[in-house]
Every structure is written in C-alpha cells, then in structure tokens.
Amino acid sequence: MRYKIKTISARYIKSLYNLGKQQFKGEFWFTKKFLKDAIKRKGIYFGAFENKNLIGAIFIDINDRPKAWLFFFDVKKEYRDKGIGNALLNAVEKKLPKDYYEIFTDCEKADKLAITFYKKHHFKRVGKIKDWYGKGTWGLIYSKTIREK
Numbered sequence: 001m002r003y004k005i006k007t008i009s010a011r012y013i014k015s016l017y018n019l020g021k022q023q024f025k026g027e028f029w030f031t032k033k034f035l036k037d038a039i040k041r042k043g044i045y046f047g048a049f050e051n052k053n054l055i056g057a058i059f060i061d062i063n064d065r066p067k068a069w070l071f072f073f074d075v076k077k078e079y080r081d082k083g084i085g086n087a088l089l090n091a092v093e094k095k096l097p098k099d100y101y102e103i104f105t106d107c108e109k110a111d112k113l114a115i116t117f118y119k120k121h122h123f124k125r126v127g128k129i130k131d132w133y134g135k136g137t138w139g140l141i142y143s144k145t146i147r148e149k
Contacts, residue, residue, distance in 0.1 A: 060096070
C-alpha cells in the first residue's frame with residue numbers, strides 16, 4: 001500500500017468529517033463546526049492519503065508553548081496497523097517548533113485502542129479526570145516528551 005502524508009487545510013473538512021464519522025459516531029463534540037473551528041487554530045494539520053482519498057488525519061494545537069496538544073487523530077479502520085498512525089505522529093513531531101518539547105493528548109478510559117497506541121509510542125499517563133467526556137466517563141491524559149527543555 002502506498003500513501004502520502006501531507007499538510008491539510010479547511011478545504012478537507014468534508015473528507016475529515018467522513019473519516020471521523022466512523023470513529024466518533026454519536027460523540028457530541030464531533031461536528032463539521034468543530035472541524036472548521038479547529039483547523040483555523042494555530043496548529044499543525046496532516047492527512048494521510050491513498051491516491052486522493054483521505055485515510056487518516058492528525059491535528060496538533062500549538063497555542064500553549066512549550067506544550068502541544070493532540071486533539072484529533074484518526075485512521076480509517078481498514079488502514080490501521082499499517083504504519084499510518086505512526087507516520088502521522090512522526091510528521092507532527094518533526095514539524096513541531098523547536099521551543100515545543102511535549103505533546104499532550106486525551107482519550108476515554110474505555111478506548112483501549114488509543115491507550116495501546118499511545119503507550120506503544122512512549123506516551124505516559126499523567127492524569128485521570130472524572131466526567132471528561134460527559135457524565136459518568138473517565139478521561140485519561142497522556143504526555144510524550146519530544147525533546148529536552
């Protein structure tokens with residue numbers, strides 16, 4: 001399988017929404033408005049493409065120097081375990097400005113797939129927050145040091 005990682009912009013909102021509908025179905029926060037607002041923020045945005053089809057994406061917010069916040073990350077189910085998530089994460093890490101040294105992210109305690117991925121990529125759990133994703137849910141906060149301060 002051949003795929004390309006490239007910078008994406010607001011012109012990919014429809015493709016991003018279609019990508020995320022599979023993973024984030026029924027989650028209140030996942031809307032086209034969320035994507036439109038998110039991609040306007042100061043950040044790093046990459047997509048993985050097979051031919052011209054978006055098969056994965058990652059958004060990193062860089063408004064809180066020296067910490068970056070990974071807040072959207074998805075790879076189509078049929079393309080997982082093929083190195084695409086790894087390639088997207090590596091692209092972001094290479095693109096981060098030099099004065100950013102840590103990436104934070106969050107996921108639901110029940111999201112074993114995300115937890116396994118983050119641990120495999122040297123993220124450490126640094127927090128647990130009650131009702132993070134709504135009443136009765138637990139959110140886990142993970143952090144990865146990219147470079148020394």
